[in-house]
Amino acid sequence: MRYSQLMLPTLKEDPAEAEVISHKLMFRAGMIRKLAAGIYSYLPLGLRVIRKVEEIVREEMNRAGAQEVLLPCVQPAELWMETHRWEEYGKDLLRFKDRHSRDCCFGPTHEEVITDIARREIRSYRQMPLNLYQIQTKFRDEIRPRFGLMRGREFIMKDAYSFDTDEAGLEKSYHKMYEAYERIFKRCGLTFTAVEAETGLIGGSASHEFMVMAETGEEIIVSCQSCDYTANVQKAEAKRTRLRARGSEKTLKPLKKMETPDMKTVETVTQFLKVRPQDLVKTLIFETDQGVVATLIRGDHEINESKLEKLLGCGEVKLASDDVVYEATGAPKGFAGPIGLSVKIIADYSVESMVDFVTGANEEDAHYVNVNLGRDVKVDQFADLRMIKEGDRCPRCGKSLSFSRGIEVGHIFKLGTKYSKTLKATYLDENGREREIVMGCYGIGVGRTAAAAIEQYHDEDGIIWPMPIAPFQVIVVPVNNKSEPLMETAEGIYRLLSGSGVEVLLDERDSTPGVKFKDADLIGIPLRITVGEKNLKRGLVEIRRRKNGETIVIGKGNTTETVLALINEEMEASLRA
Ligand code: ATP
Ligand code: MG
Numbered sequence: 001m002r003y004s005q006l007m008l009p010t011l012k013e014d015p016a017e018a019e020v021i022s023h024k025l026m027f028r029a030g031m032i033r034k035l036a037a038g039i040y041s042y043l044p045l046g047l048r049v050i051r052k053v054e055e056i057v058r059e060e061m062n063r064a065g066a067q068e069v070l071l072p073c074v075q076p077a078e079l080w081m082e083t084h085r086w087e088e089y090g091k092d093l094l095r096f097k098d099r100h101s102r103d104c105c106f107g108p109t110h111e112e113v114i115t116d117i118a119r120r121e122i123r124s125y126r127q128m129p130l131n132l133y134q135i136q137t138k139f140r141d142e143i144r145p146r147f148g149l150m151r152g153r154e155f156i157m158k159d160a161y162s163f164d165t166d167e168a169g170l171e172k173s174y175h176k177m178y179e180a181y182e183r184i185f186k187r188c189g190l191t192f193t194a195v196e197a198e199t200g201l202i203g204g205s206a207s208h209e210f211m212v213m214a215e216t217g218e219e220i221i222v223s224c225q226s227c228d229y230t231a232n233v234q235k236a237e238a239k240r241t242r243l244r245a246r247g248s249e250k251t252l253k254p255l256k257k258m259e260t261p262d263m264k265t266v267e268t269v270t271q272f273l274k275v276r277p278q279d280l281v282k283t284l285i286f287e288t289d290q291g292v293v294a295t296l297i298r299g300d301h302e303i304n305e306s307k308l309e310k311l312l313g314c315g316e317v318k319l320a321s322d323d324v325v326y327e328a329t330g331a332p333k334g335f336a337g338p339i340g341l342s343v344k345i346i347a348d349y350s351v352e353s354m355v356d357f358v359t360g361a362n363e364e365d366a367h368y369v370n371v372n373l374g375r376d377v378k379v380d381q382f383a384d385l386r387m388i389k390e391g392d393r394c395p396r397c398g399k400s401l402s403f404s405r406g407i408e409v410g411h412i413f414k415l416g417t418k419y420s421k422t423l424k425a426t427y428l429d430e431n432g433r434e435r436e437i438v439m440g441c442y443g444i445g446v447g448r449t450a451a452a453a454i455e456q457y458h459d460e461d462g463i464i465w466p467m468p469i470a471p472f473q474v475i476v477v478p479v480n481n482k483s484e485p486l487m488e489t490a491e492g493i494y495r496l497l498s499g500s501g502v503e504v505l506l507d508e509r510d511s512t513p514g515v516k517f518k519d520a521d522l523i524g525i526p527l528r529i530t531v532g533e534k535n536l537k538r539g540l541v542e543i544r545r546r547k548n549g550e551t552i553v554i555g556k557g558n559t560t561e562t563v564l565a566l567i568n569e570e571m572e573a574s575l576r577a
Helices: 021-028 044-063 077-082 111-121 167-187 266-273 305-312 322-329 418-422 446-456 484-499 513-523 533-537 556-576
Strands: 032-036 039-042 074-076 094-097 103-106 130-139 154-164 192-196 206-213 219-224 230-232 256-259 281-288 291-298 344-348 357-360 366-371 381-383 401-416 426-428 434-436 438-445 474-478 504-506 527-531 540-545 551-555
Touching (some): 021 446, 039 044, 044 130, 044 154, 044 446, 111 130, 111 154, 111 418, 130 167, 154 167, 167 192, 167 401, 167 556, 192 219, 192 401, 206 219, 206 446, 266 366, 281 305, 281 322, 291 322, 305 381, 401 418, 401 446, 474 484, 474 513, 484 504, 484 527, 484 533, 513 527, 527 533, 527 556, 533 540, 540 556, 551 556
Parallel strands (some): 344 381
Antiparallel strands (some): 032 039, 074 103, 094 103, 130 154, 154 438, 281 291, 401 438, 426 434, 527 540
16 A cells, blocks of 8 residues: 555644543544544544454454354344343433334344344254354443543444353353453454453353453453452452451440531541541442342442342442432431331441441431441341452452453353343254253454554554554655655565565655654554665665564565564464463
8 A cells, every 4th residue: 555545644633532542542543533422433544453353353253163144233122122121221222213113223232133033043952052243333322432442332343142052052152252352362462361240231140351451441450469360340259258256245335326417428427436437337228129228338348339239130229319318218318327227238248247336327417336236237138249449358369469450352241041031042952842042142342452452552652553453564664755766666665565465555755754754653553664775775674663663674685575574473472472
């Protein structure tokens, strides 16, 4: 490709709204342009990277035995009503009506559609295992689209779905996908880790997220420094502390109500009462599909809503509104407490061993001190409800945990029979008995993977593409396009490289070398061949590696073989990593 014929609008300035480096650089490198919030056009350079990622994904999915399909984006509401996700999915689901006033949605994911295919086409155990995947545009009306392709509303996803006769089959299919994902992200040249994760709106029994390590990541990854425990912080279990002997009734201090005028926060109450946050128990009231529930959690801990959702086995829980809190406790928010509450009370494990603690008094401007379980409070259930935090111990081995940040690029789920049950996707087993198909689903954000690569690999001059997903592998820069011998040599190198299958860009623009070098660095092409006067007089050209600035000077006749060797080396390095 010739630079002057390529639509490559590079920019010096960062876009005002871009917060993260990948968004800034994709915009400045002329890869993407914004049409509306979370909706982007891919310009030629951007699309080349997207296609590279897609191709790696496609090759590895095929290698793992999955078959490519393409499902519709527009989906009828009826199908989503069958699984109840028409109600459950909330506002992320883009809904509209066709000309006959029939409700439709733009697919945010395709469990419904693929299970509909399965229930029509799969009859016998002989048709499984089966894995179908597609690479396609999804729409999720994200509440806060941001960071460019990282969290768009319209985005490209690879989604795969496996169908097996039983759990053991699913286990195998899941493992195959796990391995395929490892290969995919390795081949993209990324540093990543797989963590245990929550299943969320997709559902199912187990899941792993593939995280690209980056400080700007939205996800917090918890990993044990001694054993191999790694989890998303949402999912990370808190180690249950051993029960301290709670002391006999006699040693407990007498319950006492204290005036705490206008003190509604852990901070103000504990300062006023001269106790530590860990001596207070917060009572948080939630609205759930099972009614109002009170949770008790230590003052220095945070509630993990997804643990509560899982425990209750219900859809989304939400912190109760002021009215609901008033109705349940008889007091405004900030003064709720467990004593005398008539709603279900669930306490975090860490509350189990507390004595003489502080709680709200269910009365405006009042708190109790010396509250004790059993004597004063009846807890319906103890559970792991809290977010784990720095300083916590590994739930498996008890050693210390470390926290880091990552970008979720892939997510795999064991769905089990969640969708086959509701959509009645069954097959006949060896004995002619009807059984539900056991499913898994597996997603990769294609645009997010490209963005994550930039988060991982960039410097102050621009992007540093890993060779396997670079839009071009080589850029040839003649430093003066008025000089005929220079241009001839550059053209010759360009032709030979193109002929050898190298993806090469020839910068034959009438610009200064400075401008050309800056653009080459910004768009992140891994190898730059500079054809300059001084070197050429001696029959030489220079090759510079974008990733470390290393340069070598070689005879111009050796360019093709040297470049091919360098490309191979960098491609293989990503697989070895
Ligand atoms: P997140 O928690 O980041 O919203 P998710 O759990 O909703 O992600 P999945 O439903 O598992 O995502 O989708 C599979 C993959 O699709 C994700 O791992 C991610 O790479 C990608 N993806 C999801 N939402 C977006 C988005 N809004 N923009 C770009 N990629 C996305
Ligand atoms: Mg999401």
